[in-house]
Amino acid sequence: MITKQTLSYALAEKVIGWAVDKAEEMGVPQNIAVVDDAGHLVAFCRMDGAKFFSIEIAMTKAYAAAGLRASTHEVAPKTQPGMPGYGAQALNGGRFTTLGGGVPLSVDGRTVGAIGVSSGTVEQDTEVAQYAANTFQEYVN
Template sequence: MLTKLSIDNATAEAVIAAASERATAMGVPQNIAVVDEAGHLVAFRRMDGAKFFSIEIAITKAFAAAGTRKATRDIGPATQPGQPGFGAQALVGGRFTTLPGGIPLEAGGAVVGAVGVSSGSTAQDQEVAEAAAAYFSSRWGAGAPVADSQKD
């Protein structure tokens, strides 16, 4: 029997709230997606004013980060012609991107989900995704305080 950790809806909504807070502070409305470890959508928010065209991009960034277990900005070089990951987009039905703004979420030594952000510049998307991932890590990631209910 295999036991896996996975992000739940309440946690995903908290991650989205953290991302929304950063995006609001930046003045950049965003589409924010959180997926589970298998890339299935758990929660999504389209902030007022976010570009509708970026909805699927945010979801795809999260999907790619969960699937590769790497930040989307870090997987680009391996997908270039002549590299081992070239053609990966075609293998997953086009649901793959190397645009910045997708970051895996880790807890208990495993990827439990990912966040994807899109509607600003790639630098803005990355900044909002990093804020969301930092929030998650501070609450549930490595080094996060253990709740009394989790102690022996």
Template sequence: MLTKQTLSYAAAEKVLGWAADKASEMEVPQNIAVLDEAGHLVAFRRMDGAKFFSIEIALTKAYAAAGLRVSTHEVAPKTQPGMPGYGAQALNGGRFTTLGGGVPLFVGGQVVGAIGVSSGSVEQDTEVAQHAAKIFHETFN
């Protein structure tokens, strides 16, 4: 029988906190989504001042990172015109993005979830998501 680990609500809340702390330090209010390995929402935080338009983008970033098992910014070069992944942004009913800010969360080499961050620049979103993911990996591995 196969068994798998999944992300608990308590762990997802910690990820939200680490991301929100970093976003506050950067003075960039963010929408932060934490999904499980199957792409289902576990926890979400919209910081005061975060753009409401970016809520869906944060969710999509986390969804893509969980499904691809790789950070969204790493996929971008492979989806440019002339590359093998060109057109991938139209996949999955449009619920796919290569915008930076989506990072998978691993425990023991297995994806247990992902974080998606949106409302700042792509670079800021990526920095916040990577920060929270790094602390997650240090804490749970």
């Protein structure tokens, strides 16, 4: 048998809260998704004014980051033309993205979930997701 740790809803809510804090500070309303270690959604928040178009994108970023056990923007270079991962975005029925804004949530170096953020620029999305993941890291240690 395998024993594993994953996010509680209480923790996921905290992650959402940290992301909202950062997004409000930046003045950019965001869609924020938090998934568990299996990539399944635990909590979601669409801040007032965030794009409906980015709801599913936020979820996909979180799903991909949990699945890759890596930040989506870090995987991007490996999928460029000529690279071994070229064309990966079409995999998993489109639930594979390398757009920045998906960041794993880790405990002792093990991925226990991920956050996905989408509605601003890719840079803004990444900043919010990274901030929430970093704060999570400090909180659980």
